[in-house]
Amino acid sequence: MHAEAQMVKDLEITSNPERIHEVEQFIEVICESLGFKDDVLGKVMLAITEAVNNSIYHGNQCDETKLVFIHCSALSPYRILIAVEDQGNGFDPEGLPDPTAPENLTNYGGRGVFIMRSYADEIRFDKGGRRVEMVFNI
Numbered sequence: 001m002h003a004e005a006q007m008v009k010d011l012e013i014t015s016n017p018e019r020i021h022e023v024e025q026f027i028e029v030i031c032e033s034l035g036f037k038d039d040v041l042g043k044v045m046l047a048i049t050e051a052v053n054n055s056i057y058h059g060n061q062c063d064e065t066k067l068v069f070i071h072c073s074a075l076s077p078y079r080i081l082i083a084v085e086d087q088g089n090g091f092d093p094e095g096l097p098d099p100t101a102p103e104n105l106t107n108y109g110g111r112g113v114f115i116m117r118s119y120a121d122e123i124r125f126d127k128g129g130r131r132v133e134m135v136f137n138i
Contacts, residue, residue, distance in 0.1 A: 007034070007074040012067050013052075015060035015086070023052050023070060027082075030072050034080060036138050043119040044082070044136050050112040051084035051132050059088030059130060075135065079121075083133040090128030 011026045013019040027048050031041045052068055060066035066087040073081050097104050099111045117123055120134035 007072070009072045011070045013070075014064045015056045015062050015066050015068060016064050017053070017056055017062065020049060020052060020056075023049060026070065026072075030080070034074060034077075034138065036080075036136075040136060040138060044080075047116045047119040047134055047136075048082055048084065050115045051134070054112045055084055055086035055088070058091070059086030061088065078138045079135055080138075081133060081135050083131060085127065085131040088130060090130040093125045093129055093132075 007030070009026070009030055011023065013022055024045060027045055028041070031044055036044065048070070052070065055068040056062060060068065069083075069085045071081075071083040071085075075081050093113055096113055097107075097110060099105075099107070099114045104110060116132065116134060119136075121137045122135035124133045125131070126133065
């Protein structure tokens with residue numbers, strides 16, 4: 001197994017939307033160190049920033065006393081797991097309206113989980129919707 005496959009990195013931020021740039025830098029450094037191609041880096045960046053934004057706005061309600069935790073671990077030289085967890089009340093990811101349904105096309109918002117599902121190679125929600133784990137293949 002590659003040395004990078006044992007890589008584990010964690011980041012925690014307060015629930016302030018201005019902290020999202022720290023997450024972007026964190027993801028960029030990890031993806032570059034693992035040799036992700038630009039198109040995969042773009043998918044990872046979009047999915048993770050959506051997850052963190054959802055955690056800040058919907059999970060923690062922008063309460064800066066609550067944290068968002070980001071955990072990255074290489075599963076192999078070709079796969080990475082990134083988990084995002086908040087301290088909110090959670091939600092039912094299966095109970096969300098379909099953003100591609102005609103009646104929802106003009107709605108503002110409601111596409112974050114759809115984006116995460118579209119870009120991650122695997123996705124799993126845990127802890128009552130407070131944690132999302134996404135796997136990306138290089």
